[in-house]
Amino acid sequence: MKLGALFSGGKDSCLAIHKAWGIHEITCLISLIPKCEESYMFHFPNAWITRYQAEAIGLPIIQMETSGKRDGEIKDLIEAIKLAMKKFRIEGILTGAIRSTYQASRIQRICDKLDLWCFNPLWLKDQVELLNEIVNEGFEVIISGVYAYPLDESFLGKIINKQIIERLVGLWEKYDLNVAGEGGEIETTVLDAPLFKKRIEIVDYEAHYRDNSGIFKIKGLRLMDK
Amino acid sequence: MKILLINLCSNSLSELEFVKPLEHILKNHKINFHTKHYTRIKHEDVESSDKIIVCGTALKDTGFLEDLDWFTPINESDKPVLGVGSSSQAITKFFNEKLIDETKIGVFKVTLVKENRLVSKKSFYAYFLTKKIIKPVLLFETLARVEEIACMVKHKRKEIYGCFFHPEVMNQEIILNFALRIN
Numbered sequence: 001m002k003l004g005a006l007f008s009g010g011k012d013s014c015l016a017i018h019k020a021w022g023i024h025e026i027t028c029l030i031s032l033i034p035k036c037e038e039s040y041m042f043h044f045p046n047a048w049i050t051r052y053q054a055e056a057i058g059l060p061i062i063q064m065e066t067s068g069k070r071d072g073e074i075k076d077l078i079e080a081i082k083l084a085m086k087k088f089r090i091e092g093i094l095t096g097a098i099r100s101t102y103q104a105s106r107i108q109r110i111c112d113k114l115d116l117w118c119f120n121p122l123w124l125k126d127q128v129e130l131l132n133e134i135v136n137e138g139f140e141v142i143i144s145g146v147y148a149y150p151l152d153e154s155f156l157g158k159i160i161n162k163q164i165i166e167r168l169v170g171l172w173e174k175y176d177l178n179v180a181g182e183g184g185e186i187e188t189t190v191l192d193a194p195l196f197k198k199r200i201e202i203v204d205y206e207a208h209y210r211d212n213s214g215i216f217k218i219k220g221l222r223l224m225d226k
Numbered sequence: 227m228k229i230l231l232i233n234l235c236s237n238s239l240s241e242l243e244f245v246k247p248l249e250h251i252l253k254n255h256k257i258n259f260h261t262k263h264y265t266r267i268k269h270e271d272v273e274s275s276d277k278i279i280v281c282g283t284a285l286k287d288t289g290f291l292e293d294l295d296w297f298t299p300i301n302e303s304d305k306p307v308l309g310v311g312s313s314s315q316a317i318t319k320f321f322n323e324k325l326i327d328e329t330k331i332g333v334f335k336v337t338l339v340k341e342n343r344l345v346s347k348k349s350f351y352a353y354f355l356t357k358k359i360i361k362p363v364l365l366f367e368t369l370a371r372v373e374e375i376a377c378m379v380k381h382k383r384k385e386i387y388g389c390f391f392h393p394e395v396m397n398q399e400i401i402l403n404f405a406l407r408i409n
Contacts, residue, residue: 001237023239101353101395105332108285108355112329117286119239124247124394 001117002027004081004090006107007061009050011134011141011160012096012122014190017057018137019121020094021195027088029054029061030080032073046144046189046218049200053190056198056223060088078110085114092117098125099178127178131165138194144216145187146209150175153209156216160188189218198223229259229405230275232267232300234283234290234313245281247394248310248401257405264296272303277405282311282392285331285357294320306385308344308404314388315358318379321365330354334372336391342369342380344387344403352377353395360390385409 003020007013007029017026031050054061062084066076084090093111097104097120104120111118122130134141141160146152150171158164168186171177177185192199204220229252233245245261252259262271264280272278278300283290290296290313297320300307309317315325337349352372359375362368366388370378377390385408393400 019242020239023237101333105353105355108331112285112331112357115286117237117284119237119243119284121239121242123243124250125242126250 001025001092002088002090003092003094003117003119004028004030004062004084004088005094006096007031007050007054008096009046009053009189010096011139011188011190012098012130014096014139014193014195015130015134015137016094016096016119016121018193018195020119024092024094024119026059026094027090028084029057029059030084030093031061031063032066032076032080033063034066034073049189049218049221052200052221052223053196056196056200058197062087074106074110077107078114081110081114081116085116090116092119094119094121096120096122098122098127098130127172128165128169131160131168135161135165138192139190140192140199141188141190142216143186144189144218146185146214147187147212148177148185149212151177151185151212153207153214155186156207156209156214157205192226197226199226200224227258227276227405228274229257230267230271230278231259231261232278232280232313233261233263234281234287234316236287236289237284240284240287244283244311248279248281251394251398251401252405255402255405264290267296267299269299272299272305275305277306277308277408279308279401279404280310280313280317282313282355285312285355287312290316291319304384306404306408307387308401309386309388310394311355311390311392312358314360314379314390315356317386317388318360318362318366321381323364323366324361325358326361327357328359328375329357330359330372330375330390331356333396334391336370336372336377338370340367340369343407344400345370345378345397350397352391352393352397354391356390360388
């Protein structure tokens with residue numbers, strides 16, 4: 001089946017593609033770039049690099065700017081999916097939704113309306129298991145945003161490895177944080193994964209942190225052979 | 227105690243979404259289970275199990291509704307059955323209940339209308355992913371409603387339950403009460 005993958009450039013959408021790879025044909029990535037930081041549905045920091053991640057994977061990408069406002073986002077997503085249906089003849093949508101019934105139900109409704117299959121291979125997956133899976137499968141993922149106390153600037157730009165998972169689990173147990181970040185506590189950016197033909201090297205960045213919130217903003221990158 | 231978990235997915239990618247979460251709940255509570263695809267269920271799979279849970283599947287996946295013979299050995303065994311999501315359509319259709327086209331996707335408030343052993347809360351929120359609902363008139367009774375629609379039903383004479391929503395998302399206690407309290 002030809003699928004379009006909703007792609008934020010973070011660990012969840014990449015892991016969802018990794019799981020669907022070989023079962024279905026991923027024909028394109030679909031990425032919405034919110035104009036405002038408070039997007040209800042889409043990943044914000046470093047959204048601009050999704051086009052380079054697509055190049056690294058070797059897939060075409062449909063990128064569409066969205067207002068980041070609740071209703072506007074849904075309309076923009078429908079338009080982007082319609083474009084993918086026309087251009088790449090997709091029969092289904094793949095998402096990295098884990099637990100958000102808000103996100104999942106909206107995408108399910110869109111797929112129902114457009115008569116598309118909807119696949120959510122990470123649905124209800126254990127958060128710690130998910131983080132361990134990305135490390136064990138050889139993903140290189142950095143923390144590109146932190147949005148909740150007590151996540152501080154020391155996490156920004158860090159590659160997710162066993163030590164970081166241990167720290168996050170410790171904070172989860174103490175402060176009831178969503179370790180995998182789907183609650184919006186952390187955002188991630190994937191630099192390399194098994195399905196990437198090239199890896200991303202960051203050549204310039206800025207890190208900002210204030211009032212329990214911070215962003216690791218990638219300002220320059222290059223694609224490297226693996 | 228052993229549960230037979232029946233997989234209705236025609237697509238292996240959907241299993242991660244509709245079968246794995248139920249396996250995870252049972253595993254976390256150290257409940258013994260084995261999973262089988264509905265097209266491969268054998269008489270001995272049913273006989274060697276104490277209870278049966280039938281998983282749901284994707285909205286566009288409706289092949290399991292076309293031929294319901296797979297449910298015959300389960301019905302004949304008289305073992306407790308819990309249908310989750312779209313599998314409730316198959317179970318109630320097997321008993322000739324009428325299914326009506328009605329799309330419900332998202333989180334909705336459910337109200338209990340009859341006391342039962344699966345859920346005790348008078349009202350609760352549940353995640354729905356269905357395009358068909360039941361209008362029970364023959365062998366099933368309504369246990370809970372969403373708006374005026376039956377969404378949790380029970381066979382009047384058998385321990386056969388159908389949840390037209392997905393209890394694994396927001397109402398795990400329904401799965402556990404079925405696994406641990408229903409005989």
